[in-house]
Every structure is written in C-alpha cells, then in structure tokens.
Amino acid sequence: MEELLPDGWTIERVREVSGDGSAVPVPVPVGARLVVADEPGGDDYVLLRPDVILAFHGLCLVRHEGEWYMGHFEDDGSVICWSCYDTDFSEAVRGL
Structure with a gap:
C-alpha cells in the first residue's frame, strides 16, 4: 500500500494527520466498484477510474489520474x- 501513497506518506501518517485511526485502503478491482x-x-457525474481508495468512517479519498477526490460510500x-x-x-x- 505504501507504494501507492505519495512520497513520505504511510497509512500510519494518514491516520495521524486525518485524526482517524481506523483509516484503511480499500481494494480497487477494475470495474467492480x-x-x-x-x-x-452541472448536474451530471464523471466516471472515475481510481487506482487508490482510502476509507475514513464513511468518507473516502480517491486518486484518479493523479488527482485526489473526497467523497462518500x-x-x-x-x-x-x-x-x-x-x-x-x-x-x-487535512480536509477530512
């Protein structure tokens, strides 16, 4: 997992900075989610193809083409x- 996070970040650091000790990576099988x-x-949605999803008590961060999105499940x-x-x-x- 650490290799999917930006340089200098570990899941432990993500938990510390976000204040959510239960933050976890979510598997991203292609097309399954x-x-x-x-x-x-607009009123439309854009389909994302993330390579990383991190879950935080119902909220999540998603990386798509190098950009990070905040959302919910x-x-x-x-x-x-x-x-x-x-x-x-x-x-x-920090925005979580």
Whole structure:
C-alpha cells in the first residue's frame, strides 16, 4: 500500500494527520466498484477510474489520474465524490 501513497506518506501518517485511526485502503478491482465525481457546474457525474481508495468512517479519498477526490460510500459500495484537491494529497487528508 505504501507504494501507492505519495512520497513520505504511510497509512500510519494518514491516520495521524486525518485524526482517524481506523483509516484503511480499500481494494480497487477494475470495474467492480462504481466511482463518480460531480461535474463542476452541472448536474451530471464523471466516471472515475481510481487506482487508490482510502476509507475514513464513511468518507473516502480517491486518486484518479493523479488527482485526489473526497467523497462518500453509498450503501451499495459505490463512491460519489464532490470535491477535488488536484494533486495535493496533504490538503485532501487535512480536509477530512
């Protein structure tokens, strides 16, 4: 897992900075989980293909094409993201 996080980050550091000691990586099998983001200024969603998902008590951080999105898990396991932190992982973790 550590190799999927930005340089200098471990899951332990993510837990410390986020204040969520139960933060865990979520497996991302290709196509097995629907992940979408709100379209800026619109009513549509954009399909994301994340390579990393980190879960934080119902919230999550998702990395898609190098950018970090914040979202939440739906009851069916899908993810809806509503905020993008570009490539700033540190800011995303602090925003939880």
